[in-house]
Amino acid sequence: MIKNDIVLAIERKTGFSRVKALKMVELILNSMKEALSNNExxxxxxxxxxxxxxxxxxxxxxxxxxxxxxxxxxxxxxxxxxxxxxxx
Amino acid sequence: MIKNDIVLAIERKTGFSRVKALKMVELILNSMKEALSNNExxxxxxxxxxxxxxxxxxxxxxxxxxxxxxxxxxxxxxxxxxxxxxxx
DNA sequence: TAGGACAATATCGTTTTTGATCATCCGCAT
DNA sequence: ATGCGGATGATCAAAAACGATATTGTCCTA
Structure with missing residues (x-):
């Protein structure tokens, strides 16, 4: 499974556009990366x-x-x- | 950082309702869990x-x-x- | 918001990972 | 679809995680 597979799953289950779905995934991953960057x-x-x-x-x-x-x-x-x- | 912190980040950056934002997070996490369940x-x-x-x-x-x-x-x-x- | 379910901790011996590097493979942005 | 930048694997020794369990602390659903 790669990032695009997750994007496709979102697209399929929500009806979002691929771009919007990708944005969702990035948002979540970035939130997590940022937290870890802050030693959280x-x-x-x-x-x-x-x-x-x-x-x-x-x-x-x-x-x-x-x-x-x-x-x-x-x-x-x-x-x-x-x-x-x-x-x- | 806990799950709700991610949800709040989504809510803040997209304007989604908290329920909708939570659904996004769950969708992504579940996709990943499912893939791993299939030894992927x-x-x-x-x-x-x-x-x-x-x-x-x-x-x-x-x-x-x-x-x-x-x-x-x-x-x-x-x-x-x-x-x-x-x-x- | 409260309680129930899940996670952290400590312990010790065995199993697994780490870490640099280069070549090869592949994710993913354009 | 293609290319660039990032990931994998191999190697060895030392360092760290894993596992069961009860207790303590905390996330998260209703």
Missing amino acids: KIEIRGFASFKIVPKKSGFGRDIRRKKQIKIKGGKRVKFRPGQDLKKL | KIEIRGFASFKIVPKKSGFGRDIRRKKQIKIKGGKRVKFRPGQDLKKL
Whole structure:
């Protein structure tokens, strides 16, 4: 499923134009991205929760050179599936 | 951020009623849940991708009794943040 | 608005992810 | 429909998530 599939579903179930449906999807996704940008967690019962956590891992690995690489800390988005997504 | 915050954002930016805005959010979330239920992966550039991966059955631990517990295999939703969510 | 359903937390050993990079694949805006 | 920019996969070691359960906290439907 790609973004367009969601847009088509909206279009089909609401009668909205494709452009309007796309706008809806973008609005929602942008709201979520913005919240996460502000280090805000998102919790949607029955779907999932997203939360910003500090990144602590310090080493990775370079395949080609087969050597360890330093990884600078930062932030990550931690995803936790909700109930509906746990019992698939 | 909770579901209602998204609904309010939609309401504010589109002028939709709260009920209609809620319906939009539900539609989108349900589309995604349905896709995952069908073992379909979801990929939305700039946001994230979700994919069903098999869960290996193994062992866990019961805190109270301090004993091992059997964990039956199954499916999990694997989340991978997109570019916009990686450079927060 | 209130209560019922759902999520967070803590714990420990095993399973899974992370992270850089390049080549290949593909979403999606034009 | 086409191309550009973004996503995937592979690799290895270290770091983090997962799982059951009861309790505490909170989302969200009626």
